[in-house]
Amino acid sequence: MYDPLVDNVPPSDQHQPDSFWVSEKSSDAYLPLVGEHKTDVVIIGAGYTGLSCALNLAQQFGVECTVVEANQPGWGCSGRNGGFVLPGTGRLSVQQMRQRWGKSVSQSIYAEYLNSIDTVNQLVDEGIDCERVAGGYLKLAHKPSLVSALHNQAKELAADYGDSILSLSADDIATKYLSGTRAYSGIYYPNAFGINPWLLCQGIAKKAADAGVTICGNSAVIDCQRVDKQHVLRTKSASITANTLVVATNGYGQRNLYKGLKDRTFPVISSIIVTQPLTPQQLLDVGMAAGLMFMDTRPLKYYYRILADNRLLFGGRGAIEGKKANNAKYQKALKDGLLATFPNLYDVKISAFWSGWVSVSLDDYPRVYHDPQNKILYSSGYCGAGLAFSIQAGKRLAQLHCAPEQLPDLPFWKSPLKQFPFALARRPALKTFYAWEAFKRKVGM
Ligand SMILES: Cc1cc2nc3c(=O)[nH]c(=O)nc-3n(C[C@H](O)[C@H](O)[C@H](O)COP(=O)(O)OP(=O)(O)OC[C@H]3O[C@@H](n4cnc5c(N)ncnc54)[C@H](O)[C@@H]3O)c2cc1C
Incomplete structure (x- = not known):
């Protein structure tokens, strides 16, 4: 690349x-x-x-x-x-x-x-x-120590910044938004869309x-x-x-x-994989509410959403140099991230992988x-x-x-x-x- x-x-x-x-x-x-x-x-x-x-x-x-x-x-x-x-x-x-x-x-x-x-x-x-x-975006706490910081952020945004952000508990998330992976809490941005x-x-x-x-x-x-x-x-x-x-x-x-x-x-390179359309059972295993998009709170974040034809888009870090961007190792690293997030997708097939340069x-x-x-x-x-x-x-x-x-x-x-x-x-x-x-x-x- x-x-x-x-x-x-x-x-x-x-x-x-x-x-x-x-x-x-x-x-x-x-x-x-x-x-x-x-x-x-x-x-x-x-x-x-x-x-x-x-x-x-x-x-x-x-x-x-x-x-x-x-x-x-x-x-x-x-x-x-x-x-x-x-x-x-x-x-x-x-x-x-x-x-x-x-x-x-x-x-x-x-x-x-x-x-x-x-x-x-x-x-x-x-x-x-x-x-x-339409559907909004959910930022998910990936460890318990981030829960209160995330809730404070939601409180501040709703009170002082004119955005109707919601604070969600782990239970709220699992029952209404995303059941297929573990999150300790989250905040929901209703104005975001895909x-x-x-x-x-x-x-x-x-x-x-x-x-x-x-x-x-x-x-x-x-x-x-x-x-x-x-x-x-x-x-x-x-x-x-x-x-x-x-x-x-x-x-x-x-x-x-x-x-x-x-x-x-x-x-800096950011990369994405897209799966083949998920089966009805795989969709149930992922358990994502329609239209929602997700990102976690890690410094090297994973972000994901389900596309209109039921494929899962999953993104994260890529290679460091352009000449290595298309190396299968980076596609595998993203798939490993996907499987760590949604273990029930163990037999999912990847149909696309690509990268691009963001500027920091x-x-x-x-x-x-x-x-x-x-x-x-x-x-x-x-x-x-x-x-x-x-x-x-x-x-x-x-x-x-x-x-x-x-x-x-x-x-x-x-x-x-x-x-x-x-x-x-x-x-x-x-x-x-x-x-x-x-x-x-x-x-x-
Ligand atoms: C994998 C990935 C996922 C991302 N996901 C999101 C997301 O979901 N949400 C979000 O908010 N942001 C996301 N981003 C970032 C977002 O895409 C960018 O911030 C945005 O597209 C920047 O647009 P731009 O027009 O400034 O740059 P670009 O779209 O990169 O355009 C720059 C253009 O300059 C041209 N160019 C460069 N040099 C020359 C030259 N010498 N002569 C002529 N043309 C030249 C290039 O060909 C290129 O087309 C993502 C980025 C990547 C790579």
Whole structure:
């Protein structure tokens, strides 16, 4: 698999992402950029961030823009994720946000999370058919010592953050939500819902194209320079000059494409397996309420949901390097996790396995950033929780460019992403962390 820390340029001949969600493997809706072009705003990357930014620039502000994508829209995370539309991003709990910024700011951040869910709902209501399934999301305590922290979090969210979160006991969970695995307690987010992420991405791309955005597929940007106050980008078959540049490459961005983002995120692999459709007995054994999605509280989380045709989707950590991502060992590790969670599925068959690059920020929250002097914007660092938030971030990027006075006062757009101090040590450190977490799991810590 392509590796952003190793490869200088992503492949541009892979068309659609290698994920279960893709329904039209051969359709190449967006043609490559050929020859010399000019545009007002050029956006690198046609995932949710880039496409949502383009859609909002064109639709709300009448800005002429061009999206340049290495493959087809959704080839990155946006066509590979688990489809959990959740209120949140980054890795900070509300308690950690409150400690960092105070209660009022953290309430405004949480309001932005709820806005991001509304933004996705609105896109779906406007006609994007992406198999939306209502049902909510349950965060499960994987050990007794986490029960009270989780209940306090639910209490605080319900009392001070305007979200109707429910606290659930182990008995509530086993009788009403999930009987096939053990949880010590949980909290239930009723506003969360599931979707087919690739279809959502195709829908946003089509909406953007209908609003006048030019989307170029199979056009990896190999060079990006600032020349005479313009941005000049080159692909294999074209060049494009623009007044403003938006970098929307997130975990798929190369280290040296744009130096303002060099080593400011850490691309980490997340992987998913999907089983064959479960039999009626296996569904009973799993005992999941319809439409619900789950995640546990481990630092290396497992997340799972049942899809419309009764397959179980199960995700978690993947390899460290791109060249090892498709190794059978990582598929087996996820299946072992699935069996440890649902022992009754011992004879279940796996029908799909794939991986993608999420982008981790040094201080656990993303930035939606504008450098007005150099006319560059970016949004990145969602730490693996960016489905809803990246779509909201695209909207905010468009406002940062055209109407910054419309933005709420939030930390996301107040500073650039921080640079990792020992960038070359990121992978060795991750290896050590994974080994430690594997040990803890083995001894039941
Ligand atoms: C396995 C997995 C499961 C996940 N599950 C969830 C989930 O359930 N819920 C959730 O909230 N989040 C989830 N995420 C995270 C979520 O998918 C991402 O945060 C989100 O899709 C980020 O969108 P994006 O547009 O910023 O980046 P991406 O969708 O990754 O798009 C970046 C694009 O940039 C393009 N690009 C890179 N370099 C170049 C170049 N040089 N030239 C041209 N194009 C370039 C890439 O081809 C890519 O298409 C998951 C991620 C993974 C990998």
